[in-house]
Amino acid sequence: MILANVFFIFSLQKEGTNNSSRVGVSLNSTQAYIFPISEPTYLPVLNTAIERPVLSAKSAIVYDMKSSRSLYSKNPEERLPVASLTKLLSAVVVLENLNLDDIVVVSKEALKVDEEKQTLYLDEKIRVMDLLKMMLIESSNDAAYALKYHASILGVDLGALMNRKAVELGMHSSIFHDPAGLNDDALSTSEDLLKLANYSLKFDELWVILGEKSTTVYSVDGRIGHKIDNTNQLLGVMPDIIGGKTGYTDGALGCMLLVVDVPGKNDKLISIVLGSEERFNDTEKLINWTKKAYSWD
Numbered sequence: 001m002i003l004a005n006v007f008f009i010f011s012l013q014k015e016g017t018n019n020s021s022r023v024g025v026s027l028n029s030t031q032a033y034i035f036p037i038s039e040p041t042y043l044p045v046l047n048t049a050i051e052r053p054v055l056s057a058k059s060a061i062v063y064d065m066k067s068s069r070s071l072y073s074k075n076p077e078e079r080l081p082v083a084s085l086t087k088l089l090s091a092v093v094v095l096e097n098l099n100l101d102d103i104v105v106v107s108k109e110a111l112k113v114d115e116e117k118q119t120l121y122l123d124e125k126i127r128v129m130d131l132l133k134m135m136l137i138e139s140s141n142d143a144a145y146a147l148k149y150h151a152s153i154l155g156v157d158l159g160a161l162m163n164r165k166a167v168e169l170g171m172h173s174s175i176f177h178d179p180a181g182l183n184d185d186a187l188s189t190s191e192d193l194l195k196l197a198n199y200s201l202k203f204d205e206l207w208v209i210l211g212e213k214s215t216t217v218y219s220v221d222g223r224i225g226h227k228i229d230n231t232n233q234l235l236g237v238m239p240d241i242i243g244g245k246t247g248y249t250d251g252a253l254g255c256m257l258l259v260v261d262v263p264g265k266n267d268k269l270i271s272i273v274l275g276s277e278e279r280f281n282d283t284e285k286l287i288n289w290t291k292k293a294y295s296w297d
Contacts, residue, residue, distance in 0.1 A: 059275060097151070
């Protein structure tokens with residue numbers, strides 16, 4: 001009888017431990033973003049005979065959404081500058097706080113903000129949605145700053161909201177200083193960006209934009225057209241891509257966040273590389289290795 005009681009108590013403790021491990025929460029924060037709960041599963045199963053890829057990236061992760069498991073990781077907690085991957089957070093904050101049909105008047109503070117490329121015109125009138133497309137597809141820094149200054153006119157501090165959202169999502173190793181990711185003093189980790197990517201997937205319109213290879217947006221009067229091409233060179237090259245975001249500065253090096261479908265499995269993979277000398281090659285290696293090394297059957 002004593003042994004039976006001990007076994008019963010042990011079983012309850014084990015069940016409680018297993019249940020708690022099914023939910024991904026960062027640092028036990030009550031405000032942290034909680035990953036979607038998934039049913040316990042051993043799938044996908046790793047074939048350990050297939051050698052892991054060698055990457056130039058300083059940090060990387062591949063995450064399986066259906067099983068809520070990391071299938072590959074390299075220094076996932078290392079804090080690094082993330083360049084224009086910042087714009088994914090900017091886009092989430094814009095979608096949650098601004099009217100996409102609002103008209104923005106482009107000010108001089110939003111022109112050639114990186115001191116290299118000007119993508120907007122002084123006093124041009126353009127809708128928030130079209131600035132969002134420019135910011136995400138061609139990674140326009142001017143568009144990111146135009147959204148920032150438009151928000152400030154409305155009494156909204158976009159930068160403060162970005163950092164508040166990061167805390168809310170449990171991105172406790174992250175800090176952001178500008179909406180475009182130009183400041184390399186801003187830092188995040190692959191693990192933190194994974195939380196952001198997971199959360200961002202609730203916005204269908206965001207990922208429709210990130211999956212567009214090219215498009216044209218116009219000023220409100222139709223006189224100015226902006227032909228924008230996606231900076232994601234893997235679009236149209238790799239199969240099953242849902243969308244992605246690129247980033248690069250001299251300090252951050254190449255950064256890449258990509259979401260791909262697992263055909264026929266009702267599943268998605270999220271891949272992130274930071275500090276890469278070959279961001280597209282590293283990302284392609286990771287996705288191809290994951291689909292070869294793991295079995296979903």
